[in-house]
Every structure is written in structure tokens, then in C-alpha cells.
Amino acid sequence: xxxxxxxxxxxxxxxxxxxxxxxxxxxxxxxxxxxxxxxxxxxxxxxxxxxxxxxxxxxxxxxxxxxxxxxxxxxxxxxxxxxxxxxxxxxxxxxxxxxxxxxxxxxxxxxxxxxxxxxxxxxxxxxxxxxxxxxxxxxxxxxxxxxxxxxxxxxxxxxxxxxxxxxxxxxxxxxxxxxxxxxxxxxxxxxxxxxxxxxxxxxxxxxxxxxxxxxxxxxxxxxxxxxxxxxxxxxxxxxxxxxxxxxxx
Ligand SMILES: Nc1ncnc2c1ncn2[C@@H]1O[C@H](COP(=O)(O)OP(=O)(O)OP(=O)(O)O)[C@@H](O)[C@H]1O
Numbered sequence: 001x002x003x004x005x006x007x008x009x010x011x012x013x014x015x016x017x018x019x020x021x022x023x024x025x026x027x028x029x030x031x032x033x034x035x036x037x038x039x040x041x042x043x044x045x046x047x048x049x050x051x052x053x054x055x056x057x058x059x060x061x062x063x064x065x066x067x068x069x070x071x072x073x074x075x076x077x078x079x080x081x082x083x084x085x086x087x088x089x090x091x092x093x094x095x096x097x098x099x100x101x102x103x104x105x106x107x108x109x110x111x112x113x114x115x116x117x118x119x120x121x122x123x124x125x126x127x128x129x130x131x132x133x134x135x136x137x138x139x140x141x142x143x144x145x146x147x148x149x150x151x152x153x154x155x156x157x158x159x160x161x162x163x164x165x166x167x168x169x170x171x172x173x174x175x176x177x178x179x180x181x182x183x184x185x186x187x188x189x190x191x192x193x194x195x196x197x198x199x200x201x202x203x204x205x206x207x208x209x210x211x212x213x214x215x216x217x218x219x220x221x222x223x224x225x226x227x228x229x230x231x232x233x234x235x236x237x238x239x240x241x242x243x244x245x246x247x248x249x
Contacts, residue, residue, distance in 0.1 A: 038206025
């Protein structure tokens with residue numbers, strides 16, 4: 001269980017202060033998929049960085065499995081929008097990076113990363129560089145790098161936003177598949193109403209800045225591949241659209 005208790009965050013800079021989040025309280029069940037959606041600048045990424053332990057709340061507390069978060073934890077993986085791949089490293093080297101930083105021996109890295117690249121359909125691209133890959137393949141390398149760390153919590157910030165619609169839908173299915181196989185908790189920030197409704201078994205809808213959770217929507221039925229074609233999916237998208245206000249994001 002991930003628990004946020006009255007979390008607020010204010011960025012203080014030289015002469016200005018910006019309150020990004022205000023009294024966010026939220027419980028995320030272990031093994032669930034939470035999609036966070038809200039207007040641009042409402043504090044979604046900030047919330048993700050707080051859960052990752054990269055930022056500290058100005059007030060309030062965050063607990064993961066009962067442990068108060070005071071910094072990054074080994075079992076949390078974070079994937080950013082630009083994927084964070086090093087262009088001068090191959091797919092294999094990029095996928096091994098997290099393990100290398102943790103000092104895992106190369107022989108062990110091979111045992112962990114080999115099967116993951118195969119599973120993600122990247123086996124034959126192991127010696128390619130990121131510039132030689134499509135956007136969808138790059139995203140899968142970033143996922144491979146995260147999975148190599150065997151996370152129990154995967155945080156993703158707008159992971160699919162730069163991809164074309166078809167690749168995006170394929171990767172959404174792919175993400176569900178990976179989630180089913182690996183059983184981590186998934187917390188995903190997205191601008192896309194469809195994506196939130198397709199991927200989240202819970203959807204946290206945020207207000208304008210300072211961001212608050214205005215609604216936590218249960219999204220029964222999501223997680224199956226034919227959900228996108230269902231009436232329930234379209235109803236859910238319309239509900240979210242109403243909550244966010246047309247043109248709000
Ligand atoms: N490091 C920072 N220093 C100062 N202000 C920041 C910092 N990071 C974010 N902010 C401000 O905090 C607010 C929330 O930003 P954040 O990136 O969390 O929002 P977001 O909902 O993820 O935005 P978007 O949907 O546009 O990506 C914004 O007003 C932003 O300008």
C-alpha cells in the first residue's frame with residue numbers, strides 16, 4: 001500500500017514561491033494501476049517525484065509498505081517522458097545501466113537483462129543505439145531498464161505522449177501485459193483521457209494548481225484488451241472529460 005497523507009509541496013525560489021500541491025491524500029493498493037490526470041501544471045509530475053522520494057513534501061507524509069519515504073528506495077523505478085536513454089550506449093548497455101550503478105556483476109546483469117530484452121521483443125536490437133530505434137522501441141528499452149531492477153513500484157511520467165496513436169495503443173496493451181507478468185504497482189501520469197481510462201484501475205483526477213485530488217474514480221473492467229471497445233470505456237472517458245472540463249488539458 002502507498003499512502004499519501006495531507007501532502008503539500010511548495011517550490012521556493014529566489015523571490016517567488018509556487019504551491020504545486022495542496023493536501024493530497026491518497027491510498028494506492030499494492031499491485032494496482034493508478035492513472036493520474038489533471039490540467040497542465042497542476043502538479044502531476046511533482047506528485048510522482050514525491051512518491052519516488054526524489055522530492056520531499058513541504059508538509060505531509062508518504063508511506064510505502066508502512067515505511068515513511070525520506071529518499072529514493074531501491075524497489076521504485078521511474079520512467080520519464082524522454083526515456084532517459086544514453087545515445088552513446090547500446091540497447092544492452094542502456095538496459096543494464098541501473099544494475100551497473102547498483103554494482104551488479106556483469107554475469108548477473110546478463111542473466112537478468114537477456115530474458116527481459118527477449119520478452120520485450122528487443123533481443124535482436126541489443127547492439128543497436130537509441131538513434132537506430134523507433135520511438136516505441138526506445139520506450140521499451142526504458143521499460144527494460146526499469147524492469148531489470150525488479151521494482152515493486154513503477155512510476156511513469158507521460159511515458160507514451162510522444163508516440164503516434166497506433167504505437168501508443170500497442171504499447172498500452174504491452175504495458176498491461178508486462179504489469180500482469182511482473183505484478184508491480186503502476187502509477188502513471190498522463191494527459192490523455194483515453195489512456196487514463198484504458199490503463200488505470202483507479203484514476204486520480206486532479207484540480208488546477210495547487211493540485212488536489214478532486215476525485216478517485218474506480219475503473220472496473222479496465223485491464224482487459226477488449227475494454228477499449230466497450231460501452232463502459234466510452235462512458236468512463238466521458239465522465240473524465242466532464243470532470244476535467246472540455247479543453248482543460
Ligand atoms: N523545480 C521546480 N521549481 C519551481 N517550480 C516548479 C518546479 N517544478 C515544477 N514547478 C512548478 O510547479 C507546478 C507543477 O508542475 P508539475 O510539472 O508538477 O505539473 P504537471 O501537472 O506535471 O504539468 P504538465 O502536465 O504540464 O507536465 C508548475 O506551476 C510548475 O511551474
